[in-house]
Amino acid sequence: KLLSLGMYWGYQVRKAESIRTIIENCPFDDNNNNxxxxxxxxxxxxxxxxxxxxxxxxxxxxxxxxxxxxxVFGGLQGLEKAFEHEQDHATADKLFNYYINTCPQQGSRTIRTEEAILITLSCLREKLLAAAIN
Structure with missing residues (x-):
C-alpha cells in the first residue's frame, strides 16, 4: 500500500465499541511521542x-x-452522541488533540459519513502532509 513516493493511497476504517477504544486499540507499536x-x-x-x-x-x-x-468521524448524530456512551464521560477536549469542523457552512442538517471522509481529507490534506513524518 505504500508507494515508493512515500504516499499512502487510501485509508483504513475500523469500528469500535467506544471512542476511547478507537484511540487505545491502535495498530501501531512505534510510538515516539514525546x-x-x-x-x-x-x-x-x-x-x-x-x-x-x-x-x-x-x-x-x-x-x-x-x-x-x-x-475520528461520528454517525448521523455526531461524535457528541457517542460521548454519551463513554464510561468515564469523556469529552472532546480529553480525547482529541483537535476537534474540528471541516464543513463550517454545510447548509444541511447532517453530512453522511462517506461524504465527511472525503471532505475532511480534502480540507486537511496540505496541513497533514506538511506535518507528517515519513
Missing part, C-alpha cells in the same frame, strides 16, 4: 475528532509533527 501536552498517551501522535461543533478547520494554521494520525 509531547507531554496530550491529554492521553496515544500511540497515535495526532488525534482529530470531526464535528459541526468543532472549530473551523481553516483556523488551524498547522498540525504538530506526527508519525501516525487518526481522524
Amino acid at each position: 509531547n507531554s501536552h496530550y491529554h492521553h498517551e496515544p500511540k497515535y501522535d495526532l488525534v482529530i475528532g470531526t464535528s459541526e461543533r468543532g472549530i473551523a478547520y481553516n483556523e488551524i494554521t498547522e498540525f504538530p509533527r506526527f508519525r501516525h494520525g487518526l481522524i
Whole structure:
C-alpha cells in the first residue's frame, strides 16, 4: 500500500465499541511521542475528532509533527452522541488533540459519513502532509 513516493493511497476504517477504544486499540507499536501536552498517551501522535461543533478547520494554521494520525468521524448524530456512551464521560477536549469542523457552512442538517471522509481529507490534506513524518 505504500508507494515508493512515500504516499499512502487510501485509508483504513475500523469500528469500535467506544471512542476511547478507537484511540487505545491502535495498530501501531512505534510510538515516539514525546509531547507531554496530550491529554492521553496515544500511540497515535495526532488525534482529530470531526464535528459541526468543532472549530473551523481553516483556523488551524498547522498540525504538530506526527508519525501516525487518526481522524475520528461520528454517525448521523455526531461524535457528541457517542460521548454519551463513554464510561468515564469523556469529552472532546480529553480525547482529541483537535476537534474540528471541516464543513463550517454545510447548509444541511447532517453530512453522511462517506461524504465527511472525503471532505475532511480534502480540507486537511496540505496541513497533514506538511506535518507528517515519513
